[in-house]
Amino acid sequence: MPPQDQEQPLLIDSRQEELEETAYDSSEKIVIVGIDDADLDDCSRAPPFSWRKLWLFTGPGFLMSIAFLDPGNLEGDLQSGAIAGYSLLWLLMWATAIGLLVQLLSARLGVATGKHLAELCREEYPTWARIVLWVMTEFALIGADIQEVIGSAIAIRILSNGFIPLWAGVTITACDCFIFLFLENYGVRKLEAFFAVLIAMMAISFAWMFGETKPSGTDLLLGILIPKLSSKTIQQAVGVVGCIIMPHNVFLHSALVQSRQIDRSKKGRVQEALNYYSIESAAALVVSFIINLFVTTVFAKSFYGTELANNIGLVNAGQYLQEMYGGGLFPILYIWGIGLLAAGQSSTITGTYAGQFIMGGFLNLRLKKWIRALITRSFAIIPTMIVALVFDTSEDSLDVLNEWLNVLQSVQIPFALIPLLCLVSKERIMGTFKIGSVLKIISWLVAALVIVINGYLLVEFFSSEVNGAALGTVVCAFTAAYVAFILYLISRAITFSSWLNLTQSKTTNTEN
Numbered sequence: 001m002p003p004q005d006q007e008q009p010l011l012i013d014s015r016q017e018e019l020e021e022t023a024y025d026s027s028e029k030i031v032i033v034g035i036d037d038a039d040l041d042d043c044s045r046a047p048p049f050s051w052r053k054l055w056l057f058t059g060p061g062f063l064m065s066i067a068f069l070d071p072g073n074l075e076g077d078l079q080s081g082a083i084a085g086y087s088l089l090w091l092l093m094w095a096t097a098i099g100l101l102v103q104l105l106s107a108r109l110g111v112a113t114g115k116h117l118a119e120l121c122r123e124e125y126p127t128w129a130r131i132v133l134w135v136m137t138e139f140a141l142i143g144a145d146i147q148e149v150i151g152s153a154i155a156i157r158i159l160s161n162g163f164i165p166l167w168a169g170v171t172i173t174a175c176d177c178f179i180f181l182f183l184e185n186y187g188v189r190k191l192e193a194f195f196a197v198l199i200a201m202m203a204i205s206f207a208w209m210f211g212e213t214k215p216s217g218t219d220l221l222l223g224i225l226i227p228k229l230s231s232k233t234i235q236q237a238v239g240v241v242g243c244i245i246m247p248h249n250v251f252l253h254s255a256l257v258q259s260r261q262i263d264r265s266k267k268g269r270v271q272e273a274l275n276y277y278s279i280e281s282a283a284a285l286v287v288s289f290i291i292n293l294f295v296t297t298v299f300a301k302s303f304y305g306t307e308l309a310n311n312i313g314l315v316n317a318g319q320y321l322q323e324m325y326g327g328g329l330f331p332i333l334y335i336w337g338i339g340l341l342a343a344g345q346s347s348t349i350t351g352t353y354a355g356q357f358i359m360g361g362f363l364n365l366r367l368k369k370w371i372r373a374l375i376t377r378s379f380a381i382i383p384t385m386i387v388a389l390v391f392d393t394s395e396d397s398l399d400v401l402n403e404w405l406n407v408l409q410s411v412q413i414p415f416a417l418i419p420l421l422c423l424v425s426k427e428r429i430m431g432t433f434k435i436g437s438v439l440k441i442i443s444w445l446v447a448a449l450v451i452v453i454n455g456y457l458l459v460e461f462f463s464s465e466v467n468g469a470a471l472g473t474v475v476c477a478f479t480a481a482y483v484a485f486i487l488y489l490i491s492r493a494i495t496f497s498s499w500l501n502l503t504q505s506k507t508t509n510t511e512n
Contacts, residue, residue, distance in 0.1 A: 029261040030188060032056050032273075046272040054276050059192035060256035061281035062199060063350055064103055067249035068096065068288040069202060070347035071151025071340060072144065072409075075314050075402060076236075076243045077292050081299030082309040084233035086216075086223030089296060091237055093224055095244040096289045098446055100282060102245055102417065103253050105435070105443060107277045109424050110254035112433035114264055117254040118361025120429065121419050125492075132485060133415055134362035140247040140412035141358065142379055143405045145351045149173045149384045150401075152344030154314050158337035167389050173348055174381045180349045188259045198346040199287065205339030206294035212325055212332055215301035220293075235460070241453050243406065247416035251361070252354035253281075254420075270433065313402070314340065352377055410454035414486050417447045422493035451486075 032053060067073075080088050110116050115123075121133055153169025164172075183191045229237055257277055263269045299317070302324055303309045312320060318336035325332050356372045359365060365372070387401060421443050427434045435443065 024188075024259050026261070028188065029259055030056060031261045044266075045268045046275055047268065049275075053272075054279060057260060057273065057276035058280045058283075059189065060107070060253065060259060061103075061277065061284035062287075063192060063195050063256055063353070064249060064253040064281065065284035065288040066195060066199065066343075066346045066350050067144075067246040067252075068099060068244065068285065069199070069291055069343050070144065070148050070246075071154075071314060071344050072147040072402070072406065073243050073292065074151070074295055074340065074343055076239045076406075077295040078299040078312055078314075078317050080236045080240055081296040081301075082303040082306075082312045084236045085300045085304035086219045086297065087228040087230075087233060088237055088240055089220065089223035089293065090225065090227045091229075091240050092292060092296060093289060095241045096285055096292075098241070098450065099244040100285045101443065101446060102250060102420070103281055103285070104278055105420055105424050106250050106253040107257045107281060108274060108433060108435070109420065109430070110257040111262065111270060111273045111277065112264075112430050114258065114262075116258065116357055116361055117251045117416075117420060117423070118358050119364075120423050122362050122364060124419075124423065124429075129485075129488070130362060133419065134358070136412050136415045137247060137251065137358050137362070138355075138379065140409055140416075141351060141355055142383060143408035143412075144246055144248060145348060145355075145379075145381075146384045146387055147402065147405050148344050148347040148351060149381065150387065151314055151340055152348060155337045155341035155344055158318050159334060159341065167385060170381070170385050173344065174377060174385075176345055176349050176352075180352055195346055195350070198342045199291075201342035202291055202339050202346075203287065205335050205342065206291050206298070208330075208335050209298050209321070209332060209339070210294040212335075213298045213301050213321075215297040219300075220297055238453055238456060238460075239406065241450065243409070245413055245417070245450055246409065247412040248351065248354040248358065250416040250420055251358050252350065255354075255357040255361075267432065274433070355379065407458060410458055411482070413454055414447075414451050414489070417450065418486065418489040418493065421447055422489070425493070 077092075080092070106117065109120070113120065118134075118137075122130055125133065149170055150166070152173040153166045156164050156169035156172060157166060179194075180191070183194050257273070260273065262273045298321075299312065302321065303312060308320060318333040318340075321336060322331060322333035355377075359375065360372060421440075423429055424435050424443075425440050
């Protein structure tokens with residue numbers, strides 16, 4: 001092949017970068033090399049499996065998995081264990097599997113198109129719908145970031161023996177974007193290594209707690225293998241499913257997979273990337289499942305069936321564990337604090353990362369990274385600081401706040417899932433990598449299940465919290481607009497695919 005032909009895709013990429021916002025510049029991407037690179041005779045088949053290439057592709061999945069380990073998820077884990085015992089472990093496993101399916105579809109979209117979900121939404125939807133999607137996604141990101149920053153601030157307060165107040169912990173956590181910018185200047189692999197260290201800290205901390213409390217292995221296995229659900233644990237079950245899928249994480253993963261240089265003109269290379277990303281994403285979510293399992297079983301062993309079960313949250317969980325298990329070689333309170341700090345810090349930094357992609361993709365902004373990080377961070381830190389000042393003295397208020405933030409996340413889930421499923425089903429966008437009929441049916445059923453479950457959570461929450469005719473009218477109006485927009489998104493998915501198939505069939509019949 002002439003040198004000019006080899007360089008042409010790179011020249012096109014370079015020109016596109018000048019015109020549009022992209023997840024990564026060509027100079028930032030990791031070039032995948034392997035022993036099979038010289039053999040390009042069959043471009044339609046993926047090269048043989050290579051451990052070296054798997055290592056080079058490993059990273060995006062673990063950054064994505066941090067959203068499954070953020071303080072909001074940890075609080076859901078501990079409350080599930082304390083109130084439902086081991087009975088919802090099976091649901092945690094299947095919820096993680098659902099999360100894996102959604103994230104693999106997100107990765108598929110990013111690899112096959114070379115664009116992330118926010119960019120494609122900008123291109124596919126009219127301006128008004130794109131703006132609504134962007135605003136909703138930003139709200140979801142802000143809500144998640146408040147939980148993550150507050151979680152970090154609680155951990156800092158624990159590790160400082162209460163010397164550092166919540167607002168000061170929020171300020172310290174706000175500075176983590178500078179760590180992110182510092183590491184990003186040294187390349188994607190350095191950033192990925194930093195997150196691997198934080199995940200390892202969580203794994204060691206919560207495994208240590210698991211060893212200290214010694215939960216029942218038999219009950220653990222039965223909880224995973226035998227589905228159980230009662231009317232008393234339905235709220236915890238809904239929480240387990242609801243907090244697994246984070247809207248901003250769906251956008252994030254489709255951008256992270258573009259950190260590797262892939263020749264999309266060769267079908268085999270795209271399939272190879274999809275294969276490796278599927279393996280590393282599955283491995284990352286297995287690790288996240290085990291960490292969540294540790295947390296759930298620790299609190300199931302310690303507090304299930306006790307009077308304290310309904311009062312446990314992130315703020316007091318470590319203290320309750322300390323009172324029950326004492327000091328030991330290393331006080332369990334500080335072990336909890338270290339794990340919580342790692343969860344909070346890692347998730348806030350990935351939240352900053354996701355915010356850059358979301359804002360840049362929807363609005364097509366070409367800004368310097370430090371400016372984008374500062375804007376994205378300010379969106380979350382300013383409301384978080386207000387929250388910290390207002391709720392610093394009240395644990396009960398923090399728990400109420402967390403419930404409202406979980407509701408905010410639940411409200412936003414359709415605005416990530418429906419566009420994703422719409423786009424990965426289109427041959428015009430995905431080419432031969434569009435999902436097949438069976439996977440499409442399964443994906444839409446999963447999306448419907450998640451939306452219905454979260455809808456149940458919303459109905460339960462608002463029926464107990466909303467009082468008064470004026471507030472009820474506002475909630476009803478918002479609900480009507482919310483449902484109408486969801487139906488609009490679904491109608492576009494159905495209309496586009498049906499219209500495209502009908503047009504193609506008419507064209508074929510005319511030619512024949």
